[in-house]
Amino acid sequence: MNIDARSHYLTDFARVVDLLPGAGVPWLARVRKSALDQFAQRGFPTRKDEDWKYTSVAALEKMNFRVEPDGRAHTGANPLMDRFALASDIGHVLVFHNGRFAPWLSAIGKLPDGARLVSLADALEAAPEALEPYLASEEPQSAFGALNGAFMADGAYLHLKRGTVLEAPVHLLFLSTEPGFANHVRNVIVAEEGAQATVIEHYAGIDGATYFNNVVTRIFAAGNAAIEHHKLQQEGSGAFHVAGIHAVQQRDSRLESHSISFGAALARNDITTAFDGNGCEVTLNGLYLVGGTQHVDHHTRIDHRQPNGTSREHYRGVLEGQSHAVFNGKVIVQPGAQKTNAYQANHNLLLSRDAEVDTKPELEIYADDVKCNHGATVGQLDEAQLFYLRSRGIDEAVARSLLVHAFAHDVIERIRVASLRTRLEQILLARLPQEERIGEL
Structure with a gap:
């Protein structure tokens, strides 16, 4: 990482830190400062980093995107709403304009008792202590995750108490219209024992505008909870989109993750889950459809830490033009995680001789009573x-x-x-x- 880029983000943090939501909360100030220190020490990754071997962020590093500490000043209609809204089977819609909650564009339906659905900024201002367990205990994170931790300003906060079932899906729609801006979005989804919900996380922007969405979504699924999470990335053609979806699952919980990537000049998605209880299940599905000179990268990691876990992973890609896709899927079966059943597949279809795919499915198995297999294909039409x-x-x-x-x-x-x-x-x-x-x- 060049010194100019490092200095830019350090200077920008000093400019906006006192204007970020929850700026007066001591524990949050420590979290932000610690994250900034991590970023300053590590810098942006290079191709010398194994996890970034096939993805260069040099172009993003040179842009020096700036943070807008309060996007709520941009009230009024949004030209992208009609194009990207979904149909009536969506029960709750939270719209974020340039990374900040836009209540005038949102429509939250009737929530059951035990459900709280608000913007992260509002939660940090009203009752920050409720978020401390989910923001203050971060595991080691990537440089982009650290940058997000320092600048996080808004996003969605969904908390479901024990046994709460959210029948209608939640649509989180993030619309970007300002070139040169960086939006550091943080979403938190908490499902207590037996709770259930479906969430659609959707990103879109003005075509041709150059902006940067740096996103972290944390999912906490307690025992017997069930979360169905969808990620739809339709960023504008000049955008940079770097995101992490990180889950922690307890006993007998179920997680579905569907990651669909169509847009952006450069898109990176890190999707991870850790089984911290017996009998967890996860399904990771993904589709990327890219062309021109687009670059899309999916890195997934499923950590079987406890026995009787089941994981299923199906990723497919279609590439045209001179586009480039990267898939790295890692499944780890820890010692003692007996009776693990894991399957992983990545299939890619090249519609152009100039399109390129780097695929690397991985299994690391440290237990002996398991059933695990994986495979990958790259080819043209049959x-x-x-x-x-x-x-x-x-x-x-x-x-x-x-x-x-x-x-x-x-x-x-x-x-x-x-x-x-x-x-x-x-x-x-x-x-x-x-x-x-x-x-x-």
Whole structure:
């Protein structure tokens, strides 16, 4: 990391630290200062770092994005709302404009007793002590996670008390319209014993604008809790999107994570979970569809720390142009985590000779009574399948589109939120040639 970039973020922190939500809370001030120190010591990663071997952040480092400490001044309509809103099966909508909560654009429905859904900034101002267990005990984190910890200003805070079931999905919509801005978003999802919820975390921005969304989402699932989490990344073509989704699961909890990445010039998603109790389950599904010179990177880590855990991971990618994708999926089975059942697969479809994929599924097994397997493929369209469709009178462009659609749909059909699944189908069809003909077939 160059000294100018390091100095920029240190100087920017000094400028805004007293204006950030909860600035007068002693424990939060210590958390922010500790995170800033970590960032200052480590700096941005380089390709010498194993986890960043195939992803360069040099372009992001040179931009010197600035923080807007209070985005609430930008009230009024947002030109992106109609384009990115979902349908009526969404029960609660929280909209964030340039990283700050926009209540005039949001609509929180009736919440059951035991559910609290607010912006992080409001929670830090009203009752910061409730957030201390979830913000003050950070595990070692990446440079971007540390930067987020120093500058975190807003995001969503969902807390479900014991046995609380949130029937309708929550849509967290983050809209970016200002070039040159950095939005350090922090989301916290807490599900106590037996609680259940579905959350859609959605990022979008003005096409062509250069901005930086640096996001951390923490999920805490207590015993028998069930969280279904969806991440839809539709950033503008000039955006940088770096995010971490980090979960901790207790006994018999269930987590589903669906990560869909379509936008941004550079996108990085780190998705991790740790089984801290017996009988945990996790499913990680992912789809990335990129073209041009886009770069998308998914790093996942499933840490089986306790016995009788089950993990399933299905990631698929479709690449065009000169795009580049990276997938690194690590499954760790710790000593004593007997009866672990883990499956991992990453499949990639290259539609251009200039597209590139680096895929690395990994298993680290330190227990002997387990069932674990993984696999990865990188290839082009199946010529035999293409020939079959052509022999039935389907022209080549439509035949190729049908095969690509079927390949990507394997991930989309796993999503149970109807409006989100429909939206993803629309995006997929819009990215394929001859979509009019596909709809007729």
